[in-house]
Amino acid sequence: MNDVMRILTNRASLRSFSDEPVTDEELEQVLAASIHGASGGNLQPFSIITVRNRDTSSWLGEKCEQEFIGKAPVNLIYCIDLKRIADWCRLEAAPFSADRSFPHFWISFQDTVIAAQNGCVAADSLGLGTVYIGTIIEFWDQCREKFSLPQGVIPVVLVCLGHPAVAGHPSPSPKLPMSLVVHSEKYREPTEEELLKGMRSKYRFEGQKNPDKEALRTVENACLVSGGPELAERFRRNVEVTGMINIPQFIFGLHYSAAERHLSNEDYIEAIKRAGLDFFSCH
Template identity: 35%
Template sequence: MTQTVPTPAHIVQQRYRDADPADPAHWNPVLQVLHEHRSVRRYLPDPVSDDTLRLLVSAAQSAPTSSNLQVWSVVAVRDPERKARLAAVAGDQRHILQAPVLLVWTADFARLRQLAGDRDAPLDGADYLESSYVGFIDAALAAQNAVVAAESLGLGTVYIGALRNKPEVVAAEIGLPEHVFAVFGLVVGHPDPAEDARVKPRLPQQAVLHHETYGLETQRDHVTEYEGRIAQFYAEQELSHSWTDRVLTRLASEASLNGRHTLRESLFKQGFRLR
């Protein structure tokens, strides 16, 4: 049977579930990889080679970094028992066990503090909230570069924010010193085609793209329209059909944060002063 090659218009249409897609003005393989991103939660046992891992990290290091500080590091976890313990921290997510590697991305100020110690130089600026932001943003930018690189090679990925449920446990498990904090995990592996992971539709651009000044009231109708579009996706995945209910429940209370309401204290224990 001949498979139909999706057109650029169809690929963009998947991202929005737009009933009347238009051909994009520009297109290339990078744009296709970006638009076809989907979270993969079932993996084959096939390994990810060290050569591939090095390529993903070099792609990560090609991301922007504020003032070239490079205040991030990543820990590759392959050991099944260690992955199992980290999976338990993250709510027993099975894909952490299935995939061959879990990458733990960290905001890392230990390296700069070591340099400052070697030169007996002050580093008081590292104790401020702004510097911590830089570490978290740098780690996110690097990881997203790795995601795009992995998916361009046919690999699947999914972020694991739930590692922040118990930061101290994660730090002890992967040997993080003071001034290094695990920001999130990233599962990387070969997708199981039986999962049939699909592109999740996003809010219409009219709800997120503002011109010159921010407009809140103008978003209402577009968010309402989105409810109908994503309901179709949720029905296909046999999930709850209301995006609004899902997002409001996610932030409804302290309990819904799954332990992350103590994140400030965890950061402080790990050496992040957040002045």
């Protein structure tokens, strides 16, 4: 294995940061790696807000309801940025409609994430650690105000950056077996046995044993919302037999339940429009 492969396969999200500051040189290398990422048409429709201010980091931690964000020496907000290109076109008398085009949104989103991931790999190579924070999309409007984001700029993901609190990096998380993810030439659906075996090999914990009434009610309600009474009944029977909430029931019924989300799909679309990006209307 070469050094890059070692970095890529040993990486793990870091959520516990030491007080050691990230130097300007280290930060510059992370940002340079981001800027050198692949980008559709090389348009680079993204901006990165660097946050070192403790109060601002704490604010981000509070908003995302994840305290460790406030302790990261640097927080990087990766944003789609179509304003720079819009302004360029205006100044150069060129036509611009990317802010109303779904394909442009799709590509600019990918460009932004690629920039972030390049930065994360660079950080790992420097002995720093990172973690992505996706919940920043739940308070887009407040971010626009806090970071003076103009129309056409919208946060995609937050990356916390710093040195590990204890010597060494956290252990890599178990991942899916390649046989479930990679398809040769054509998509191949695994058998049910293969699927369950692959998933069980990844998730080492069994589920939530002896769940309390509140947890059972929450998962049952999520089953009702997403699959109706039949799914809710299957869930109840499953718990009766096994005495536990199994892993996908835990993940999708308790942890990531769509029914429990703060914002609806419509709320997100409206927030995107308020940010001056109207990808979802026909033009």
